[in-house]
Amino acid sequence: MAVIEEDSSGQEEVKSKPPSTAAAAPSGYSSDGYETASETELNDAVSEPEIHLHSNGNEDQSNVSDIKKGGDEVRREVKDEQQEMTEAMDTKAIEIALAKATDAKNEGNSLFKDGLYEDALSKYEFAVQISPDGPSSSEVRSICHANRAACFSKLGKHEETIKECTKALELNPTYMKALLRRGEAREKLEQYEESIADMTKILELDPSNDQARRTIIRLKPLAEEKREKMKEEMIGKLKEMGNSLLGRFGMSVDNFKAVKDPNTGSYSVSFQQ
Secondary structure, three states, X not given: OOEEEXXXXXXXXXXXXXXXXXXXXXXXXXXXOOOOOOHHHHHHHHHHHHHHHHHOHHHHHHHHHHHXXXXXXXXXXXXXXXXXXXXXXXXXXXXXXXXXXXXXXXXXXXXXXXXXXXXXXXXXXXXXXXXXXXXXHHHXXXXXXXXXXXXXXXXXXXXXXXXXXXXXXXXOOOOHHHHHHXXXXXXXXXXXXXXXXXXXXXXXXXXXXXXXXHHHHHHHHHHHHHHHHHHHHHHHHHXXXXXXXXXXXXXXXXXXXXXXXXXXXXXXXXXXX
């Protein structure tokens, strides 16, 4: 076998091993003195690993499947851990927001006691705005709406009082203070039927509530009087409309007489010349 080296002068020197150490080439093959593997040996060397790979194909696929499953489990664990961390952060943020809303509500209470109703309104509104959504803040928000209603009541703004009480009751349908305050505001606006409905609801929640019972007794005749007044106004408008139509035929609604039945409260109409 020949070994090629470079000397310091850049000239190549060829060194040959003694012929006695060289293996004789088999018949049918030519050799240049290098120790090389035959094509048959190379083919055999390549074929053996291929056969080994084919024979272990199912096992390799199984290993790949196991690795994939393991990766999926890791990803699920990471996702679950991230979700837990997010929920923990959300819970903390909710607690902080709820505490700030409660502080704002308490500041509003102090302003209300001092008679600063406009300033108290702003504080209660701020508390509602910063309160987190969901059941955890329903109580704080309903109280703030009811307190805003109290501010509007002090300011003589009864329509706004009713609106704020309604918002409070949407969050807490059994909030008796909101029911009572809304009923009082409706009475002041002569909405007697609606006020009676609020007081009736209070009695359903608390049958011992004397204020609601007395209010109902007091408002019932007022509600009846208002109904009669509305009927008379309606009849008056109908007469005006009837006269404008019947006048074309030389008649008027005076030719028709309406008589009320005292037992049923209904009316009967008769024609008179």
